[in-house]
Amino acid sequence: MSTLLYRLGRAAYHRRRLVSAVWVAVVGLVVALLLTVGSQSDDAFTIPGSESQTALDQLREASPAAAGASASVLFAAPDGQTVTAPQYVQAIGQVVAAAGQVTDVGAVTDPFATQALSRDGRAALVTVQYDVEGEALAADAYDELTAATAAARDAGLQVEVGGQAFSTTGVAVGPTELVGVLVAVVVLAVTLGSLLAAGMNLLIALVGVLVGLGGLLLSSNVLTLSSSAPTLALMIGLAVGIDYSLFILSRHRSQLAAGLDPAESVARAAGTAGSAVVFAGLTVIIALSGLSVVGIPFLTVMGLGAAGTVLVAVLVALTLLPALLGFAGARLTPEPGSRAGRREQALAAEDGRPARFGGARWGALVTRRPLVTVLVTVIGLLVMAVPALQLRLALPDASTAAEDSPQRQAYDAVSEYFGPGLNGPLLLLLDGLDPAGAQDAANAAAVAVGGVPTDRPGEFDGGLDDVVVATPQVLPDGTTAIVQVVPESGPQEQATTDLVADLRSLAPQLEQQTGAEVAVTGQTAIAIDVSDRLQGALLPFALIVVGLAVVLLMLVFRSVLVPVKAALGFLLSVGASFGAVVAVFQWGWLADLFGVPATGPVISFMPILLMAVLFGLAMDYEVFLVSRMREEYVHGAAPRDAVVGGMRHASRVVVAAALIMLSVFASFVTIEDVTIKAIAFGLAVGVLVDAFVVRMTLVPAVLALLSRSAWWLPRGLDRVLPDLDVEGARLERPAPPVREPQPAG
Template identity: 55%
Template sequence: MATLLYRLGRSCFRRRRLVFACWLTLLAAVIAVGAVFGGTGRLDDEFSIPGSESQQALDVMGRAFPGAGGTSAQLVFTAPTGESVKEAPFKAAIDSTLARAARAPQVAGVTAPEATGTVSADGGVAVAQVGYRVSKNDLDADSLDALDAAAAPARAAGLRVDLGGSAFSGGGAEPGAQDLIGVLVAVLVLAVTFGSLLAAGMPLLIALAGVLAGVGGVLALTGVVGISSTALTLALMIGLAVGIDYALFILSRHRSHLAEGRSPEESAALAAGTAGSAVVFAGLTVIIAMAGLSVVGIPFLTVMGLCAALAVLAGVAVALTLLPALLGVVGARLVPKPGSRAAGRETAVAGPETRAANLGERWVRLATAKPWLTTLAVLAALGALAWPAKDLNLALPDNGSAPAHSSQRAAYDTVSRTFGPGFNGPLVVLADTGDTASPKAAAATIAKDLKVLDDVAAVAPPKVNDSGTYAVVQLVPRGAPDAQTTKDLVTTIRDRAARIAEETGATIRVTGQTAVSIDVSVQLASALVPFGAVVVGLSLVLLLIVFRSFVVPLKAAAGFLLSVAATFGATVGVFQNGHFRGLVGVDGPTPTASFLPVVVMAVLFGLAMDYEVFLVARIHEAYAHTRRPLHAIHMGARHSARVVTAAALIMVSVFAAFISSEGMILKQVAFALALGVLIDAFVVRMTLVPAVLALTRHAAWWLPAPLARRLPDVDLEGRRLNSPQPAPEHADLAMTRH
């Protein structure tokens, strides 16, 4: 691999004009296709599982009760303090508002508060229901604007009108200005790392090209595949972060070779062959991990993983081709000036081992001075951080976790406070009454049977369709939509299905948006352990091949699990338990997004392998030359710690910038990824890994001879590139230098 990438890097360096032309053509094509066939207007923010009981029932209900299968909204009317919505002026204003709402685009019907019994006892609050003919994904933004405008008469009369319901829900968020914050921090880190604005700007330029290609490709696919705004932003976050990091790794190695006195062309080729090999491996692990989300069996999660994988693939491609071409344009201008701080840093790394240790090496020397103590301290700290993960509560964030200043959050809080939290997430029981003697009697019996269940606050009168084949019974849980009692209630109703079928002859299924969310959470929770096993197993195999060692893969997998556990624990502590929630802009406890664990596991797996490879590859290289375990650890840290630190800080800054997003799903994912990278890079890879290698010493690199003969030699460190090249290649290099 190293030899192949060496030749690719040298070819791109020489034929830079052709490389630039190819990439410009590709980017133009991607942007054009996205503009014509895709775009952010086609994003799909509905999370469901086709084939699940709740989704199947929802689909049937849409056919049996035309208009009922679409999304819905709430108009929450609040009278001034001490007054009542029943007063004549307010009543007239509400009626006028409902009449205008019924004429709004895509509205199937409007139900007045009196019909649903949603008028508070003191008359201070009334809630009207607005049903749409289409799902939330097919709902036009203009339709919601028209509904808001329809509330003008009520507002003019002095009523407060808040709009809520599933039509306004959604935890995703499209990319915004927060992207620039991460970019600015990345520029600062790169400038400090390289001591040159020219060198600092190159990884950023390369990453932006990769983001244009990857995210542009995602947008181009929105015309044919349902892609959520969360998937788009995740692809942007990961694409930007890995794009900068991969370019940083190659450019850093290039600068080291330049400091050794190599020509720009040979230096670029060697950097592509050595650091480029690690980039290919690291990118491949991220791509496989993200694509591995498809094993969970949930379409929206599969699409999310494939979008992120596409962004990473683009980042790897530009780092291996466009960056060497750009290095050819810059030429010798990246050579550190003699006497500069940048030259001092490069020569300190590339120079004799007797030079004073840099900061990274000093830290690793401290960690390996008493490795047992370091190992125990890290395990205790990560264990304490992971402890809250036992209370992990998975759910899809709803309007209860929307920003406090939003209309949907005000509507949610008003309804919850006035009528009970269950009114924000009613359950719908769909009964197949086609084989019953009396559909109406069967539906009434079902409603009566459900009303006596624990945790049921109210049951609405059942509705039977015109053909008598189906009936719906809507019930209100006592608990909130994301409460455990509501989840238990869904299970209880489904367990009673056989008994109800014996009594009435009707089969029932539980559906509604709350049930759909519960089904998504249950399936994701059940997939967490199998997915984790696949990811850990993959890491063991890949690292076994790369480092030809038993200890290194086991240590890497254990470190990954510690990072994930600590990340989950901290996420639960902040979002569910409310610790330090003000720092991340959360005003109340909220459940953890259902798909956060598997997404974070996939991303952190790839990034953890990145740092493992870039750090341990240098240690392995030093050990292969000296056979001195502790010395190799220190030398590996001297060569790689600064780059790994810079890469991790860039990752953290890019992810952390998205914590300011108003979308709760994106906020949680960004927080978990930022903290996870911070823990994995600095606590696990830069501290625990050297300590464990110091404890195991020579045994860390042991592999049985029979297995060693059967494993492929990928030459990640580029050992063959350091041996004399064939004469024709030397001739080619000599010609290019002239």
């Protein structure tokens, strides 16, 4: 591996004009296609093969209009008045007529005819049924429907437009998210000791993000791409792009300071640090691609899109960076009297001596009493992970939107006047009815679910508790009917999840009673099924990821215990990250500080996505840090000296990389979209814990405890596993040549 990358780095250095021209052409092509073809997003959550999705597909075939998106318009009268006042009845009637003329609207209910009035008479609710699904609505659909309510607003009514058709909005990236990039520039300048090197590092990362993200946006013309996917790819691609270039650049600068020729230094940096970049990137790519095993389309595209951005970041770091270093030539060599030059001299002078400098001092400290270090860090991480035991999952809806957004205001208004359940009604689909008795059979099913009305409004005898059932609707084909079931609880509450389970338990009885196939569907049921599948996939996915970590790291380090230690450390990091997310987003700790609009279940795909991304980042730090330790050990250092020596040379870069990751992810916590906010927060906490607690503290202590056994590999396994030489042991170490000044070009 190191030999191959050595040759690649050297070739890119000497053919820098050609390599640079190729990447410029690629960037130009991507930008041109984006300007001409464009992109689009679709936030529909589907789960092929589930009961709810299959039933919705059947409903779509029987009556496309019935399966279309629905919106709600709530009218509230001023204090002390009711919507039944003549002037308000007339205004609402005008709105109903105007809404019926809106593009793609198939039907609009009259609240006075359907008795969709609040118990106190202050509010009325109009349901707007579109002929198309939510993802097919025009971009101005919300504005057009809002404009149709002008008559009610002019009459003095409070009007709120919302519903499932408008429950999600696109994710906007603003200037606040660029703070992370500014912090990255400062960290790069301090770490590398050169504005030229820092600028070059950032340029490489931006090229990678532009190509990777541009390709993902272009793929939206043939794939279903959620609005969160590009933001996730941007966040991850920017972070890893900066880090990968940093590892190679810092190695190159150190070698230049030691007197190595620029061309040879670039090749060796590509062969050593570049090898670590390849395997670190590979772990991220495989983990993100592994999201496709869950079988949920939007999550598959999200994972593959982010993985593609990481792949581009690796390719750019291994090809374009050496080419740019060729243009820079010897100008990146630290000046002898500069801060960077003095630091490199101090590092070189400390080799083989007691630790007195930066990372070596920390490594010596945590390995002095390794057992105590291990116990303290493990216990602390387990305590952080305790809240994760109460993790609950749900998909985002209008209740998680910003408090001042129209979607959230409509959701809250419906909850106030009609109860939260009306924001997420369930549909009972009866398919295969006898046309002659379809209505009677549907009515019987409604009675079985909701019970028989009593003399008291809104109360029923028999049926399931805490539900209201609407009058069944037989579709035009005569063999299909739908029964709307409105729970008293909100879409994300556990009571609604339990109600779906109760309805499915009741289905066999209803099938025997009606002679039809009965299924529970609707967007709320689909969201519950998605969350259940994702929660069920957490453990298998964790086992796959941990197993992958063991295999990959066994190839990299040719050791049994080092991969096991790395995998267990990853699980501790994940547990601590999950615990922090639950504490903030579910329990509400420090929710105001982080701008969490509402507490409740965690976004259902956040844990598995966070696990995939954090796995890759954790293996980044593991490979970059431990490969340097193994490099010291391979070249003859004693086990504990190898640990301290690896910390001496790699810790500064790993700390810088972690700070960059942390700043980038933390800047995305400011986004209003709760999906990205939760993911960014979890990743920021995960990086903080994994880099500074697990990799920089726990790992050195464990390796010191294991001593030489850390690098033990059974002979049989040693013969089977390929020797990838990530540390560059096969690259001989010649005496540094006397270097003569070289031209910059």
